[in-house]
Amino acid sequence: MSKRRDVWITGIGLVSSLGEGLEAHWAALNDGKPVVDETGFAPYIVHPLPKINFDTQIAKKGDQRQMEPWQRIGTYAAGLALDSAGIKGNKDILGNTDMVVAAGGGERDQSVDGAILTEIEKQPKPDVFLNEQLQSNLRPTLFLAQLSNLLAGNISIVHGVTGSSRTFMGEESSGTDAVRIGFSRIAAGTSEIALVGGAYNAERRDMLLLFALKQLAKNAPWSPVLANADGVPTGSAGAFLVLESPEHATARGAKPIAKLSGIWSERARRGEDGAVEATLATMIATARGDTAEGTAILSAASGAPEPTKAEALVLGRAGLPVRSVTDRVGHGLEAQMPVALAIAALTVSQGRLFPPLAGETLEKPFDAPLKRVIVTGVGHWRGEGVALVEQVD
Amino acid sequence: MASYTDKAGRPIVVVTGMGLVTSLGQGKEDNWAKLTAGKSGIHRITRFPLDSMRTTIAGTVDFLSESGRTAPDLSEQLAQLAADEAIAQSGIGSRGNFPGPLFCAVPPIEIEWPQRRILAQEASANGPVTYDDLLRAAETHDHGNWHERFLYGSIADHLADRFGTRGQPISLSTACASGNTSIQLGVEAIRRGDCDAALSIATDGSVTAEALIRFSLLSALSTNNEVPEAASRPFSKNRDGFIIAEGAGALVLESMEHAVARGATILGVVEGVGEMADSFHRTRSSPDAKPVIGCMRAALADAVVSPDEIDYINAHGTSTPENDRMEFTGMSAVFGERIGSIPLSSNKSMIGHTLTAAGAIEAVVSLLTIQNGRIPPTINYETPDPAIPLDVVPNVARDAQVTRVMSNSFGFGGQNVCLILTGEPA
Helix, strand or coil: CCCCCCCEEEEEEEEECCEECHHHHHHHHHHCCCCCECCCCCCECEECCCCCCHHHCCCCHHHHHCCCHHHHHHHHHHHHHHHHHCCCCCHHHHCCCEEEEECCCCCCCHHHHHHHHHHHHHCCCHHHHHHHHHHHHCCCCHHHHHCCCHHHHHHHHHHCCCCEEEEEECHHHHHHHHHHHHHHHHHHCCCCEEEEEEEECCCCHHHHHHHHCCCCECECCCCCCCCCCCCECEECEEEEEEEECHHHHHHCCCCCCEEEEEEEEECCCCCCCCHHHHHHHHHHHHHHCCCCCCEEEEECCCCCHHHHHHHHHHHHHCCCCEEEHHHHHCECHHHHHHHHHHHHHHHHHHCCCCCCCCCCCCCCCCCCCCCEEEEEEECCCCCEEEEEEECCC | CCCCECCCCCECEEEEEEEEEECCEECHHHHHHHHHCCCCCCEECCCCCCCCCCCCEEECCCCCCCCCCCHHHHHHHHHHHHHHHHHHHHCCCECCECCCCEEEECCCCCCCHHHHHHHHHHHCCCCCCCHHHHHHHHHHCCCHHHHHHCCCCHHHHHHHHHHCCCCCCEEEEECECHHHHHHHHHHHHHHHCCCCEEEEEEEECCCCHHHHHHHHHCCCECCCCCCHHHCCCCCECCCCCECEECEEEEEEEEEHHHHHHCCCCCCEEEEEEEECCCCCCCCCCCCCCHHHHHHHHHHHHHHCCCHHHCCEEECCCCCCHHHHHHHHHHHHHHHHHHHHHCCEECCHHHHCECHHHHHHHHHHHHHHHHHHCEECCECCCCCECCCCCCCCCECCCEECCCCEEEEEEEECCCEEEEEEEECCCC
């Protein structure tokens, strides 16, 4: 990756099971108590979103009704990010803001599906029955609430971000690559300001089904993922970052929260022994450079057994203080890298690391001043992502 | 001695390989012959029962081994065939070793009805079936391969394995502009100097009964069912919706310097890419067409050319009442009075709307148009719409020297991306 100029993080919008906004997250991270629902989706655990007043970022109820929860979470978090950057409602800037969103798909109408599945095998012509039921019972607008690129579409409509709009899919990697493309364009001088991020609604059985097919959904009770990788503890979350060139930010009097110094996306050959470990170790070495001083690692590990064991092994050898983002907010799939980057930027801006969690044996106390955070995330099935977030001098 | 940088001082991005599959057939040769003969690939759907369906026609690809399997299975096969053709033509790298990243536009992916039905039967619930029953069946039966198949990233991942592209592939969607976005990402990466070559693929094999119903419920589809070949009528007064279709397009992009150094044949140049999002509505374009106008102008500015230098437009031309009118309004603003005399055609009149794949397929057809000096027609143009007077190259192909094409793609969610393509650099 060629890098020609700095990229600042000038806005952060973050919602997760720990709350909403940077202050709430900093308090909760220091409190050290994850918020987990161990019964609502039994036998699985999820990190649920707290009650959010969506009206404060999505003024029109009509807009809210057109969205599925994942889109509301994302549109809300995007609004928080624009507020944080001080560009909310600034048509001139939003009309030139480049957007890259990491997204999956929306929730199905589970009651329609259930009703069809209850009756379909009793029908003389099951396929005809299916088509009739779908035509009568699917809400026409549900399709739009499911399409991946309609999170970006809703952000354009609600917040007026229209410079450009791209949506990446592909699970964890899409989050890394969404940030990477926004970053690369600003670094190369072809973009001045970008809104990048993603959102995930964990509180849905149709998404758990995808993990359950490979027995990858985390069962109750909660346990720390790096010490005991036995499933993906999904978490509802939305995170957006405003990335900006120093020139553009300075010209409008905006201050950086932190600097995004690099972000790398790789694809280890998972079938080969040690491939994930070798890939991740090389990426961390690149991000780390020649200094370990004031540097910590935040892990966005998925919790899926094999890749998370590999990630934990490499983190154990890195010789840097480690904290697991996933333990604290769960795993938000496409949104996980943006969430971890938001927490990384928050942490370096505070200049110190939050305390370790009991039971997560890789986490050791660290009281020295903190200047840099390396974020790692090994996808539950594919893709390795690493980023470096630093204090701005 | 040609310069390797463009007027803006960036590396020139050339196309050295192209491939496509549509309902008309597999490969450039077959498609080009049929497109210039004005043949339609639209036909009665046979993949699922049509009882009670408002639309019974489509441009499905029915001649492949994965046709009628899951959307990701067919989409992957379409992509693979298009990329096989593009890479073979390009001669780049070596077998299974493509020297650059993959940008792959893919359709929506989720577990489908056959899988849900199997899980429901395995769960053998006593009462009404719920997702808890499906979850229980998933945990206790061996369906691990469905997990991978229904991940958004799996199509691009399998293609990355097959073609040996570099790094983590990017799977993307900008709805019906996705094909152009897959090219745009490759162009940007090469211009930034991140890579010397990129593989851009856009694929869509997602015509399931539910997909058809979803678009039908949005009233987006044509119901001109009687004569399938005559249903897609871009820019005609009696157009009534688009025809859902399948296909894939693939392009090998390279820096000109890289292509020349290895002695590759240059098929064309991606001179410019423009993009602008629309904040008006989830499915409708801003009535003043400002975002589309901004998008076209951004593409011209990126290519550093004036509207006068465009001599053919490969229109988005979906055959919906609204798109074609809005596209006309946008083009009129950009091209002024000249718009009535610039030849313009919609490939969708013959192959339908291949959704995710459309931009890449139409980019390939645009370059074939330049290469062959022949413009494919807009078929089914029997009743011109007086409100949108255009030279749509009606019904029969036309021989013409074409040097520079604008190719438009617009999509749900306010997505607009335009490409400026030319032939071999001077």
